[in-house]
Amino acid sequence: MKWLIMSDSHGWKEELSPVVQRHEQEVDYIIHCGDSELYEDHPALEKMMVVKGNCDFGEDFNEEIVKELKGVSLFVTHGHLNQVKMTMTNLTYRAEEVGAQITCFGHTHIATSFQENGVIYINPGSIRLPVRPKRTQTYVICEIEDNRVKVEFYTRQGEILPELTNEYTLA
Numbered sequence: 001m002k003w004l005i006m007s008d009s010h011g012w013k014e015e016l017s018p019v020v021q022r023h024e025q026e027v028d029y030i031i032h033c034g035d036s037e038l039y040e041d042h043p044a045l046e047k048m049m050v051v052k053g054n055c056d057f058g059e060d061f062n063e064e065i066v067k068e069l070k071g072v073s074l075f076v077t078h079g080h081l082n083q084v085k086m087t088m089t090n091l092t093y094r095a096e097e098v099g100a101q102i103t104c105f106g107h108t109h110i111a112t113s114f115q116e117n118g119v120i121y122i123n124p125g126s127i128r129l130p131v132r133p134k135r136t137q138t139y140v141i142c143e144i145e146d147n148r149v150k151v152e153f154y155t156r157q158g159e160i161l162p163e164l165t166n167e168y169t170l171a
Helices: 016-023 089-097
Strands: 002-006 029-032 048-050 064-069 072-077 102-104 111-116 119-124 138-145 148-155 166-169
Touching: 002 016, 002 119, 072 089, 089 119, 111 138, 111 148, 111 166, 119 138, 119 148
Parallel strands: 002 029, 029 048, 072 102, 102 119
Antiparallel strands: 002 138, 064 072, 111 119, 138 148, 148 166
16 A cells, blocks of 8 residues: 655645656555645645645644554644644654554654654655755655555655655554
8 A cells, every 4th residue: 555645735736736646546545734725625635635734724624634544544634733843742642542553744844754652653744845854845655565664755856865765664
């Protein structure tokens, strides 16, 4: 199973299409971790599971998604309500509370992945306004096979960033 994960596109519409088109035939799910600044029915978000970020106004999106996808428990949130810019503690408590194996979040605009207390955390960075590394616009392809989880970061142009790639084992 493969997931395309992105976040913090901040109003971009046409710029999302090449990323989706590049991977839509190989992925099973597309996840947007908030701050799209678009409405739920916008064509750019048509094939995505999307959560509400702090820059998303209106009632279009849920604050969280908690879902089981082919036997893997997923938790998606933007992260602002968990204060992820200050601490990961609130997010880790919430992930454990909902029984997540994989947690996807955004808000910080920093591309990262890590595993803590058996939960895999993925922040795809920002597809539009990155902070680090090197201000590179990023997204993620997460491949789950058996208990192995490979998290690969890509530039918006589709080039892999091997220095950010990690592999984990599902707990």
